[in-house]
Structures are given as structure tokens and as C-alpha cells.
Amino acid sequence: MIVCPACRHVNEEEARVCARCGGSLEPGSVALLPQRRRSAPAAITEVPKPKPPSPWRAVAIIGGLAAVLAGAGAFWLLRPDPCEGTNFSSPTFGYCLTVPEGWTAEPARFGEDVVLDQFAPARDAATVIVDSADLERGTTLEGWATFVRNRDVEAGLTPGPATETTVGGVPARQWDLTATSDAGTSYRMREVVVVRDEVGWRISL
Known part of the structure; x- marks a missing residue:
């Protein structure tokens, strides 16, 4: 039995032409229909979620800032005093010295705007x-x-x-x-x- 490739009618073994549609039943004229291929679904790429920041990072930053502030405070408190060993510091000119024993050190005002440092023996x-x-x-x-x-x-x-x-x-x-x-x-x-x-x-x- 030969099945017509065009209309799917069953014909005799010796038939060369389909009895229903008249289509050729020769082996060389059989046209194969293209096979449909099912397309595979597109692969879904999963993007990994970013890791949440470690809580220790914030602790480390705060600790670093605290260490810097503590170091600055310690330097300010423990810095050498340039006026150490003196007994007079001028608020007007920013210097310091040792006034001899028995002398007085006080501001001397000249007019309304001029203020100088005055030293005098008692x-x-x-x-x-x-x-x-x-x-x-x-x-x-x-x-x-x-x-x-x-x-x-x-x-x-x-x-x-x-x-x-x-x-x-x-x-x-x-x-x-x-x-x-x-x-x-x-x-x-x-x-x-x-x-x-x-x-x-x-x-x-």
C-alpha cells in the first residue's frame, strides 16, 4: 500500500498516481515537509542578590573615627607647653617670659586703642x-x-x-x-x- 503524501489517500502497491488527487506516487517526487523544531525556552539568567553590608563595617568605621578623635584630644592635652617655666604670658602680643622676682607685669594703656605690656620693679x-x-x-x-x-x-x-x-x-x-x-x-x-x-x-x- 502506498499512501499519497499530498492527501493521505491509500493507493494500491502498483499505483503510480493517486486515485484521489492525481498526485504522483513516485518515490523521487515525495516531498518531505520540513520538520518543526520546538524552540527551547530562553535560559533565564539569575542575578545574585548583593550581600547586605556587614554590620561590622559600620562598627569599624565608627571605631576608626573614635580613635582619630581620641588621638587628637590626647595630643592637645599632652602637647608640650611653650610657656612652661615662665610666670608671664602676654594676651596682647602672644609671648611669655619670666618676670624677675619683685617686678610687676601689667598692661599699659596709651589712649583708647593702644595697649602695651609694662614691667616695673616694685x-x-x-x-x-x-x-x-x-x-x-x-x-x-x-x-x-x-x-x-x-x-x-x-x-x-x-x-x-x-x-x-x-x-x-x-x-x-x-x-x-x-x-x-x-x-x-x-x-x-x-x-x-x-x-x-x-x-x-x-x-x-
Whole structure:
């Protein structure tokens, strides 16, 4: 028996043409229908969920910050005191020194805006006045001394020869000043100047 590939009619073994549709039953003319292939479902790629952050990470960060703050606080509390061993610290000029025993240290006010540091022996009429000024970069001791001497002359004082000295191990210049009152009374004082860290110091005594 031969089954017609076109209409599926059953024909005799010797038949060459289908009795129903007339289609050829020759072996060479049999057309094979394409086989349908079922497409496989697309593979689903699963993206792994990110791991939740470890709670220890936050603890480590907080601990690190606490350690930094504790270190900064310890440094602030245990830092060396530059004024250790002194008994006077200037709130106006930011320096400290040791005032000799028996001397007094107090602010001296000139007018409404000028406040200087004043040092004086308790049993003597002598007075020490300290003044300072910010200098331009590169100003030398000689330049500062010349400036102060010119100011002395403008104030009506007569400066004597300048000599070398030291203040706290730093090179300085000193000279004596004289002035005469209208009554003919002569006054004498000494002036010392020094330059340190681009600050000019003027000490009058």
C-alpha cells in the first residue's frame, strides 16, 4: 500500500498516481515537509542578590573615627607647653617670659586703642615698656633699628650710638636716649630692638 503524501489517500502497491488527487506516487517526487523544531525556552539568567553590608563595617568605621578623635584630644592635652617655666604670658602680643622676682607685669594703656605690656620693679621708679610690630618679609635687624631710631628723633629724643646685644639668644641692638624738659631737667632711657619671626620688638626701659 502506498499512501499519497499530498492527501493521505491509500493507493494500491502498483499505483503510480493517486486515485484521489492525481498526485504522483513516485518515490523521487515525495516531498518531505520540513520538520518543526520546538524552540527551547530562553535560559533565564539569575542575578545574585548583593550581600547586605556587614554590620561590622559600620562598627569599624565608627571605631576608626573614635580613635582619630581620641588621638587628637590626647595630643592637645599632652602637647608640650611653650610657656612652661615662665610666670608671664602676654594676651596682647602672644609671648611669655619670666618676670624677675619683685617686678610687676601689667598692661599699659596709651589712649583708647593702644595697649602695651609694662614691667616695673616694685621698689623702683623704672618702667619697662614692650611694643611690637609686624614687619615686611626680609626686614633685617638693621632696618628695624633704623626705623625705631628715626621715630625717636621725630618724638624729640636724642639717640646715642647703637651697640650689639642679645635678647633671649637672638641678636639685638641697644642705645641710650636723652631728652631735656622745658625746665632743663635731663632724662635718660635705654631702648633695645630685636627682630624674630618677622616681628619687630621694641623694649624701652
